[in-house]
Amino acid sequence: MTRSPKTLLSLGTVVLGLALVQCKKQDPVPTAAPPPARSAEVSAPSAQAPGALSDVVKARRPQGGEYLGLYLVDKKVGYLFTDLGVIPGREDRVRSINELHFKANVGSRLSERIHREERIYEARPGGRLLAFTIEQRGDGGTQTLVGNVTPSGISVVRKRPGLADETVSLPATKEVVEDADPVRVALLRQANVSGHMLDGTDLGTYPFDVTVQPTEQRLLSGVQVKVGKAVMVSEKEKVPVTSYVAEEGQVLEMEYGQTMKARAEPEAVAKRLDLVEVFGLTRVVLPRLLPEEAKGIPGQVKLVMENLPEKFQQDTYRQKYQAQADGKVLVTLSARAPEPKALKPRPLKDPEGGKNLETSIIIESDNPRIRELAEQLVGPEKDAYTAAKAIVAWVAQNLKKDYGASADRATDVLRQRKGDCTEHSLLTVSLLRAAGIPARRVDGVIYMVNQDGVPALYWHEWVEAFVGEWTQMDPTFDQAVADATHFGVGQEGNAEITPLIGTLKVVEVK
Template sequence: MTRTLRPMSLALVALCALLTGAPSAKAAAPAKAAAPAKSVSLPADASDVLKAPRPQGGEFFGLYLMDKKVGWLFTDLVLVPGAVPQVKSVNQLVFKALVGTRLSERNHREERVYEAKAGGRLLSFTVTQRGDGGDQTLEGTTTPDGKLRVVRKRVGYADEVLPPMPAPKEHVEDADQARVALFRKAKVEGFSLDGMDLETYGLSTTVEAPEQRTLNGVKVKLGKASSLSQKEKVPVDSYVTQRGEMVLVDFGKTMQARKETEAVAKRMDLVEVFGLTRVVLPKPLPEAARAVPGNVKLVVQGLPEKFRVETYRQKFAARPDGGVDVTLLAAAPATANRKPRPLTDPDGGENLKSTLMVESDAQAIREQSKKIIGDEKDAYRAAQKVNTWVATHLEKDYGASADRATDVLRQKRGDCTEHSLLSVALLRAAGIPARRVDGVIYMVNQDGVPALYWHEWVEAFVGEWTQMDPTFNQPVADATHFAFGYEGNAEITPLIGTLKVVEVK
């Protein structure tokens, strides 16, 4: 798959957005022809990304979550001849699923242009987003003075020129590290400029031992490359035929991209993601879990060690059978530890940063934050004011997503992701370090089944860290909240379908 990590990371981010949006087949056979050559000759100094074999005309993939199709991907990479040859990379993701009773659809398309020579620079890109999350286009160009100029375009708004950014570290080989690594039979390391947040992340791909797979009744030897982005931090395994066709991309036991014809790839199941991905409990949680202070104890299986990081809210104890005892806690921050704002971020500044999504420096966000908080200096009381305002002023609408804090403020509706995103932006604008927390929350829906559903809430530093839930207007998030990660990171998605609660104590 062209730029293996890019479409998969988009798929994972879209999946994360759907899963935290509310609290409530065989691979196709290889085509007959696949060749690296186009109708033009390669330049003498051409990058290995052009020399590695690949199908002409691009590739379509069906995207499967727990064996249910929830979307499709298209990828392509071509040489653009000229006085200075260039490479054009295209990646498109369509993600479509039911969120409760509402249909959610995201369409994300990226086009990137690089120098065609070995180590060629990223020259420009266009990122187009449509559907759930909002519509916008980002156009980026590397300027002669070594900067990245990005223009954000939205219907009904004046074009917005973002502050200048450093020139991208991404090179043409990073457009398809999997095929380059298999072509070279060696590890490839580079960088990825993320099309969602415009941040740069390390990216590497290693060559693994070939594997035998049966495709449409025929045993085929497939090359295997494992890619890792420092954003998702989840290995993505790509399987490629000797002729350069990628037939399968494996994301753990949770998600797969399977090569299909265009017609088959675009024919999707209508999947309700909450019911599909929830963690069913053996019995309801005790009422003590909803008290503050409060606690609850669970016996969990399928929780990797990297998620067993002890905090002021979560404690873990390994069991002989490979499971883990989990204690979830909830308590208000100690009065003696509370500090006046503005505060210094204990994590070095990331939790005060204004980003393409958080937009805490936007005038509308700053003005609203000031209006809500007024002259309140105590950081915790100020955070409570933000939490209450968001909870009471945003309409809970599980079909009205927005990926930018200013859009949430304008539309004043959304699900838990919108509540959390706007809260974090307002808190950072007030000088309170804050971040979004991803995990699960306890609920009993209409079918009467006690379960943990994917959810997002907020953590703020007020002299010590404290969690709050603006979706449910909880100034202290109760002990029914089980956290796995931060900021919508797709690192948590391998837990889907593998996490099990076997006992409620």
């Protein structure tokens, strides 16, 4: 099982992305032809003692890889395939393969995403990550990223159908061969381990920790067997992933919070999916309609919620929390325009140290096309809030709402000029940062009454900009101030909030 906890974390991001669909137009998505398979390059052998192999190779695992079915709220939505081993004929190299297939109905149409990673490492203990190939198809666009790693950095060639190849230079990564399967390494050593992983979506490197737990008894094929147990937490996702591994090395199950699980299955069973309808599965049904004042600016609404963990109950300028009986919490949502006296001229410093002004392979705020458009939209305007409103309005009016045009990069959104709430937010944040305005994406739920007439909260994404104080804005619905029907629970497409999907409840509207 190679990098399986991390692969499941990546699934969390995909689940979140598919849940953020209520703002999308349900048009058919053309089936993209899969790109030709490409193998990561293998560099020349390095000097090492014969037989000096990493513990990740010594750990027991099923020969030929393994399949796990993926379940969201007990519904089958996809599967994983993972494998790891020494490359035949190259005993000094290890290949790790991870494939994620996700498939679900979104409204009236079918959405599918395929994410495949192949990574090459030195086989020695502490062996370096040398190269990787990442293939993405379906929702989010089709592209292949071919990376070669050096001690000083990473050179990535981005290949997309019908477009010229692009080369991106990234900082060096600390990932080593043991990080390819840290759970099995920890169980083999019977010791906690820490490491780093290069994320397959944003290509950032994030630390993680794996903690070994006491062994447990599990029922397998009608027989009680002893299984190893380990919990992995990534600094990016911050969601514990618990893995149960049989003595012979097979991963039996992984738990991602209370919402998602991966279960060992034969290949044919793993690939047999339920075709879940995401809208009905992930929405939060309300006991009654929200009052009209929730939609005004200023506006306010109060909701009594269940299954909202304490870590999400942090008071902000928009959201206040008050504990109730039986674990319930009263959430007060409010919306107002920023205080005129607080407004400042751009460019502004990021009150959080600079991360909300950073560029990345996804945000691309330093891209010449992004910077040029930002300059055109804001012109000589110095007031940050006025400039931010101009950017939000332009995105709202110039991006066609089209679910079939999903894209994972800001420049792709700008080129296509269409997309859903995630594309609207991604491009807006990119333009805001290019204009010297700290900004970030906000994930949460928004109130809507769909065609079935049921009032509910649907997963959605919008933005937050610092214009002298933080203010939330919604480019999908052209709101210079996101109204009080928005309930934010996370940032930047982070899968940390995914365990809320299918568990969060609203029991009263006040």
